[in-house]
Amino acid sequence: MQYFPLFLNTQRLNVLIVGAGEVACRKLDLLSRTEASIEVVAPEVCGGILDYARAERITLQQRAVVDADLQHRDLVYIATANQSLNLQLAVQAKEAGAMVNVVDTPAACDFITPSIVDRGRLIVAISTAGAAPVFARDVRAKLEAMLPASLTPLFDFIASKRSEVQQRLTTGPERRRFWERFFALNGEQFNGHTLQKYQQSFANDIEHGELLLLADNCPAEFLPLAALPLLQRIDAVVSIDDIPPAIAELMRRDAERLEMLSNSELLKAWEIGQRLLLVLPVAEVERLKIAFPFAKHLRPGAI
Numbered sequence: 001m002q003y004f005p006l007f008l009n010t011q012r013l014n015v016l017i018v019g020a021g022e023v024a025c026r027k028l029d030l031l032s033r034t035e036a037s038i039e040v041v042a043p044e045v046c047g048g049i050l051d052y053a054r055a056e057r058i059t060l061q062q063r064a065v066v067d068a069d070l071q072h073r074d075l076v077y078i079a080t081a082n083q084s085l086n087l088q089l090a091v092q093a094k095e096a097g098a099m100v101n102v103v104d105t106p107a108a109c110d111f112i113t114p115s116i117v118d119r120g121r122l123i124v125a126i127s128t129a130g131a132a133p134v135f136a137r138d139v140r141a142k143l144e145a146m147l148p149a150s151l152t153p154l155f156d157f158i159a160s161k162r163s164e165v166q167q168r169l170t171t172g173p174e175r176r177r178f179w180e181r182f183f184a185l186n187g188e189q190f191n192g193h194t195l196q197k198y199q200q201s202f203a204n205d206i207e208h209g210e211l212l213l214l215a216d217n218c219p220a221e222f223l224p225l226a227a228l229p230l231l232q233r234i235d236a237v238v239s240i241d242d243i244p245p246a247i248a249e250l251m252r253r254d255a256e257r258l259e260m261l262s263n264s265e266l267l268k269a270w271e272i273g274q275r276l277l278l279v280l281p282v283a284e285v286e287r288l289k290i291a292f293p294f295a296k297h298l299r300p301g302a303i
């Protein structure tokens, strides 16, 4: 992964854009939605950028860039149509301590601009590491169609309830099951029923957990699709040896790793609602199937 996605807090971010053509304006269309303070410097300014200046979303300096402009910035976007000027400005901005994006030279970028689906708190960022921005745009178009506008108010609602859920449900696994139930009941909608679904989700906490058995030589790519949501919901994974990477890819990433547990420990964990995945040699899986008839055996074509 040459480019690592992360989400920057823009509340105290100081951004400079050099150049005010169509490409600069496209970056500004994204940046203007943030809380960053933004300055644009360019002699010729396109209409879209003039509108941001008139609306006082940006400060605009209508002149050629000077070295002082590059000082004390967190991010600098360099978007003139002059490549040698862009590269020279990139060196100066980096020397002054900024992270730099150069729109015509990916190799000189400290970061690149992804294609973005914006549903308020829910943000999806897509990058092809500069290989094909048009493909990133097409993936965005598909996701735009998949993710309804109701997600914006839904996530504001959820954020407003987060501390209440933390107070009412004391353990991490309980809270995770709560949110899984809430999304299962409510889906992606935000309407008059959402509050009711939220309250309902407190009601029926499941009594017991789950034991999933998986032989460590099982070819992960042949597991049935229905096994994937089960693997994403586990609290812990129990194994004697290292988990084969193809299986690890499918599991919930932050599941706890445990050494082998005794039968009574396994039963106890199941009784208190733990969801365990046991990745073990075939003979162990067969033994546990007899000891725990309610366990689910994940294997090609069946659960």
Ligand SMILES: C[C@@]1(CC(=O)O)c2cc3[nH]c(cc4nc(cc5[nH]c(cc(n2)[C@H]1CCC(=O)O)[C@@](C)(CC(=O)O)[C@@H]5CCC(=O)O)C(CC(=O)O)=C4CCC(=O)O)c(CCC(=O)O)c3CC(=O)O
Pocket (backbone or CB within 6 Å): 026, 027, 030, 101, 102, 103, 104, 105, 106, 109, 111, 112, 113, 114, 115, 116, 126, 127, 128, 129, 130, 131, 132, 133, 134, 136, 137, 140
């Ligand atoms: C490396 C990166 C640096 C950066 O800008 O941060 C970069 C670089 C370059 N883009 C070029 C061209 C085009 N870029 C677009 C579109 C987008 N470009 C965006 C990002 C990025 N572009 C970064 C990598 C993103 C990734 O990882 O995929 C998007 C996602 C975000 C945004 O800009 O808002 C936005 C889609 C947003 C959306 O719609 O969702 C289109 C299509 C169009 O215009 O519709 C074309 C024309 C077709 C083509 O040439 O491919 C050229 C050649 C210039 C030339 O030849 O003159 C370079 C320079 C080079 O490759 O050398």
Ligand SMILES: NC(=O)C1=CN([C@@H]2O[C@H](COP(=O)(O)OP(=O)(O)OC[C@H]3O[C@@H](n4cnc5c(N)ncnc54)[C@H](O)[C@@H]3O)[C@@H](O)[C@H]2O)C=CC1
Pocket (backbone or CB within 6 Å): 018, 019, 020, 021, 022, 023, 024, 041, 042, 043, 044, 045, 046, 063, 064, 065, 079, 080, 081, 082, 083, 085, 102, 103, 104, 133
């Ligand atoms: N990263 C991307 O997504 C894409 C990048 N590009 C590249 O982006 C570059 C810019 O494209 P456009 O916006 O269409 O160009 P443009 O010619 O419309 O705009 C260039 C801007 O730079 C300003 N400028 C020139 N000299 C300056 C200076 N000394 N100081 C400050 N500002 C200065 C101009 O006044 C103008 O506002 C091109 O080199 C192109 O190759 C093109 C398409 C997509």
